Amino acid sequence: MLPSKRRREDTRKPREFLTFTLGGEEYAIDILKVQEIRGYESVTRIANTPTFIKGVINLRGLIVPIVDMRIKFNLGEAVYNEFTVTVILNLGKRVIGIVVDSVSDVISLNEEEIRPAPEFGTFDMQYLLGLAAVNDRMLILVDIERLMSSAEMALIEQSAT
Amino acid sequence: MALDISRFAKAFFEEAREHVASLEALLIAVDIRAPDEEALNAIFRAVHSVKGGAAAFGHRHLAEFTHDFESILDRVRKRKLALTKPMVDVFLKAGDAIGEHIDALAQDRQPDIDAMTRLRQNLLDAGLESVQSASLPSATSAPRYHVLMELDRAQFSDDAINALKDDISGLGLISATEVEVLSEKTVAFSFDLDADIEADELRESLEFLAPAEATVIDERAKEIKSASSPDARFADDPDGEFGFFTPVSGPADLPDASASAMSATEADIQLSSLVDATSIRVNVVKVDQLINLVGELVIAEAMVAQAAQGLDAAQQTVLANGLAQLSRNTRNLQDAVLAIRMMPISFVFSRLPRLTRDLADRLGKEIELELQGEDTELDKSVIEKIADPLTHLVRNALDHGIETPEQRVAAGKPRIGYLVVRAAHQGGNIVISVTDDGAGLNRDKILAKAREVGLDASSNWQNDDVWRLIFTPGFSTAATVTDVSGRGVGMDVVWQNVHSLGGKIEIDSIPGLGTTMTIRLPLTLAILDGMSVSVSGETYILPLASISHSVQPSAADIKTVNGAKVVMVRDEYIPITSLAELFNLPAAADGSGILVILEVDDMRTALQVDELVGQLQVVLKSLEANYRRVKGVSGATILGDGRVALILDATYLVSVAHSIAGEARAIAGRQHGN
Numbered sequence: 118m119l120p121s122k123r124r125r126e127d128t129r130k131p132r133e134f135l136t137f138t139l140g141g142e143e144y145a146i147d148i149l150k151v152q153e154i155r156g157y158e159s160v161t162r163i164a165n166t167p168t169f170i171k172g173v174i175n176l177r178g179l180i181v182p183i184v185d186m187r188i189k190f191n192l193g194e195a196v197y198n199e200f201t202v203t204v205i206l207n208l209g210k211r212v213i214g215i216v217v218d219s220v221s222d223v224i225s226l227n228e229e230e231i232r233p234a235p236e237f238g239t240f241d242m243q244y245l246l247g248l249a250a251v252n253d254r255m256l257i258l259v260d261i262e263r264l265m266s267s268a269e270m271a272l273i274e275q276s277a278t
Numbered sequence: 279m280a281l282d283i284s285r286f287a288k289a290f291f292e293e294a295r296e297h298v299a300s301l302e303a304l305l306i307a308v309d310i311r312a313p314d315e316e317a318l319n320a321i322f323r324a325v326h327s328v329k330g331g332a333a334a335f336g337h338r339h340l341a342e343f344t345h346d347f348e349s350i351l352d353r354v355r356k357r358k359l360a361l362t363k364p365m366v367d368v369f370l371k372a373g374d375a376i377g378e379h380i381d382a383l384a385q386d387r388q389p390d391i392d393a394m395t396r397l398r399q400n401l402l403d404a405g406l407e408s409v410q411s412a413s414l415p416s417a418t419s420a421p422r423y424h425v426l427m428e429l430d431r432a433q434f435s436d437d438a439i440n441a442l443k444d445d446i447s448g449l450g451l452i453s454a455t456e457v458e459v460l461s462e463k464t465v466a467f468s469f470d471l472d473a474d475i476e477a478d479e480l481r482e483s484l485e486f487l488a489p490a491e492a493t494v495i496d497e498r499a500k501e502i503k504s505a506s507s508p509d510a511r512f513a514d515d516p517d518g519e520f521g522f523f524t525p526v527s528g529p530a531d532l533p534d535a536s537a538s539a540m541s542a543t544e545a546d547i548q549l550s551s552l553v554d555a556t557s558i559r560v561n562v563v564k565v566d567q568l569i570n571l572v573g574e575l576v577i578a579e580a581m582v583a584q585a586a587q588g589l590d591a592a593q594q595t596v597l598a599n600g601l602a603q604l605s606r607n608t609r610n611l612q613d614a615v616l617a618i619r620m621m622p623i624s625f626v627f628s629r630l631p632r633l634t635r636d637l638a639d640r641l642g643k644e645i646e647l648e649l650q651g652e653d654t655e656l657d658k659s660v661i662e663k664i665a666d667p668l669t670h671l672v673r674n675a676l677d678h679g680i681e682t683p684e685q686r687v688a689a690g691k692p693r694i695g696y697l698v699v700r701a702a703h704q705g706g707n708i709v710i711s712v713t714d715d716g717a718g719l720n721r722d723k724i725l726a727k728a729r730e731v732g733l734d735a736s737s738n739w740q741n742d743d744v745w746r747l748i749f750t751p752g753f754s755t756a757a758t759v760t761d762v763s764g765r766g767v768g769m770d771v772v773w774q775n776v777h778s779l780g781g782k783i784e785i786d787s788i789p790g791l792g793t794t795m796t797i798r799l800p801l802t803l804a805i806l807d808g809m810s811v812s813v814s815g816e817t818y819i820l821p822l823a824s825i826s827h828s829v830q831p832s833a834a835d836i837k838t839v840n841g842a843k844v845v846m847v848r849d850e851y852i853p854i855t856s857l858a859e860l861f862n863l864p865a866a867a868d869g870s871g872i873l874v875i876l877e878v879d880d881m882r883t884a885l886q887v888d889e890l891v892g893q894l895q896v897v898l899k900s901l902e903a904n905y906r907r908v909k910g911v912s913g914a915t916i917l918g919d920g921r922v923a924l925i926l927d928a929t930y931l932v933s934v935a936h937s938i939a940g941e942a943r944a945i946a947g948r949q950h951g952n
Contacts, residue, residue: 120516152790153452159921160922161816161910161914161921161922161923161924162816162906163905163924164860164862164863164908164910165861165862165909166862166908171904172915172922173901173922174922175916175920175921175922178570178573178574178577178899178902178916179899179903179904180899180901180914180922181904181905181915182905182906201759203289210903211904212904213904225808252591265583271906272905272906274902274906274907
């Protein structure tokens with residue numbers, strides 16, 4: 118009883134989200150999960166992995182896997198130039214990088230502004246926190262930690278396999 | 279006003295564990311018939327130190343237990359009691375019980391008091407009834423004194439009282455010390471004292487310390503002792519904070535509050551730890567952090583060195599000197615830092631004497647164990663992982679290797695079996711061997727068993743191949759399953775553990791003369807000597823240890839067997855594995871390249887790569903920390919240019935080559951059959 122109540126209280130405070138674009142769509146993730154934003158650098162590829170796993174980079178001595186979200190979700194064009202951005206996520210004990218088209222801004226959202234998402238194609242519902250309309254933009258709020266630790270991302274050893 | 283002593287508790291547990299370990303080592307080493315006086319003293323001191331700490335931290339049961347233990351040991355060392363083997367057995371068990379008690383306390387579990395009470399009885403029995411007789415004051419009958427001193431404050435400052443406490447602790451176990459300011463002039467200092475001396479003796483001793491007329495000694499009977507208020511306080515205070523830690527004038531007023539506020543017995547422990555102050559306890563995390571940082575430094579240094587090569591000659595010479603120096607210093611720093619993690623293998627060896635003793639007793643065998651090279655150092659992580667396999671090998675040698683005394687005599691061998699466990703450095707490896715002078719492995723029995731469990735085994739096999747069968751899961755030739763070994767789990771686990779450390783295991787056995795099992799391991803898991811190779815523009819690292827040699831074959835040397843390529847090298851056909859193919863990389867256009875012959879456990883494969891880049895030492899990084907395990911890759915490292923390179927898993931590459939070759943052979947066989 119108590120924890121759920123507390124959670125509700127927490128969400129009443131505005132939360133900050135980092136927004137980025139994939140193709141024509143705008144996504145938002147919890148800013149607290151973001152460690153840093155870097156330009157795209159060349160990766161060391163790993164054999165026999167899904168194409169959206171670009172490989173690994175050296176992040177100040179840490180070996181960090183890089184996922185191209187554009188390939189994974191088939192959004193936009195997977196080109197790598199000086200505008201390509203890697204968002205380094207810090208998810209609990211793991212550090213993972215995601216490649217996106219561009220990073221837009223950081224916005225604050227109150228819970229009332231977050232609406233449940235309708236069933237739609239790209240993302241599995243369970244990885245969505247909801248949708249938010251800010252001015253003319255529609256943001257897709259992603260539970261990035263859940264998505265990244267899911268079996269379909271193949272980033273983490275699944276005990277079942 | 280009580281001082282929080284919980285922060286000392288951890289130190290106490292660690293110290294106590296060390297004392298228990300040394301107690302065990304001493305007990306095992308002691309010559310029962312002619313015990314060395316120094317050894318007996320050391321045994322006594324170990325128990326005494328535990329007792330001191332236990333009392334200081336209010337672990338009443340432990341303090342009482344060790345007190346009884348100590349009393350018996352005291353009589354042994356004073357030669358009032360002759361040491362016997364059953365006695366040593368009980369002492370060992372008592373040591374175990376203390377260890378368990380400490381573990382329980384450290385983990386906030388309820389210690390098994392009943393077991394301890396029973397063992398305490400055993401201890402007393404071991405010390406024979408004389409312990410309980412009145413002639414010798416012992417634990418249970420030792421009078422506990424309550425002493426009250428009214429002291430002149432002018433003469434006895436706070437420090438003087440603390441010094442007094444120290445002096446009194448020389449007489450016995452001091453507890454429940456209280457200081458109460460009675461008036462401007464006098465202060466009352468009271469304490470309980472557990473000492474094996476008569477009241478008169480005590481009075482005399484105290485006279486030297488404080489005016490006799492101001493001292494009241496109250497001798498308490500045994501019954502009172504167990505119910506007296508100090509003891510009740512012990513029990514009532516689960517935090518281990520009790521009266522006598524109330525410092526004289528409050529901890530904050532004392533410059534070294536913790537030290538002065540400690541009871542005398544605590545100071546005892548402090549003193550004993552000062553003796554081996556040549557080593558310090560450091561959290562492993564800190565050491566690992568240091569190693570990581572140095573690893574970074576090495577990489578950064580390499581990056582600078584590489585960048586400097588692009589400069590023009592004039593600038594470069596200046597820079598080169600500095601860089602050479604930097605490089606030397608970084609390597610030295612790296613070596614020094616890695617050496618912090620190095621621990622002597624005695625950490626693992628120390629448990630073997632006890633194991634041997636217990637097992638030999640249980641199996642009815644007589645065995646002499648010899649340990650060699652205990653000071654050989656290797657990485658902590660390797661030590662942790664080698665402990666179980668090594669224990670298993672020793673257990674195996676005791677159980678299956680060495681025969682019973684009767685069998686040995688019948689075979690014309692000395693009654694006492696001989697087991698040597700040896701450790702030594704050999705190149706960049708550590709070699710640990712377990713040698714017994716037992717019956718040796720039985721070739722026929724192993725082959726028969728192999729066929730029984732449905733393994734493909736031929737009697738034409740070389741000994742080495744036959745011996746390797748014992749590492750097969752579920753394989754045991756023991757006629758009877760004992761609780762020691764012989765369940766068929768174990769040797770395969772040994773093999774796996776050794777392999778996961780990048781090591782090898784060899785068996786050498788001569789029927790009737792004995793068996794030697796040799797484990798060969800890399801010294802550290804933190805760095806690796808590697809060879810960098812390039813394939814389709816990607817750089818990979820191969821562990822140097824598994825590279826036998828490399829060849830540049832002519833087209834004529836390469837043949838195919840059912841589509842699988844093989845190469846003739848030194849009169850042997852070796853299957854070729856193309857790294858490009860395995861990793862789905864675009865193959866080199868002209869099919870040229872170099873074959874690196876990898877050898878793991880006498881199995882070979884020729885790995886086709888585009889180019890050999892060079893030999894280098896790499897710092898191992900985990901790929902799993904942020905990603906996952908990748909087949910064929912054992913880890914990653916960072917190259918001089920800051921890029922990540924994957925380290926290839928030679929064992930996997932070789933086994934893949936052989937399973938492919940095996941499949942090809944099987945297909946060929948089937949086609950042939952049709």
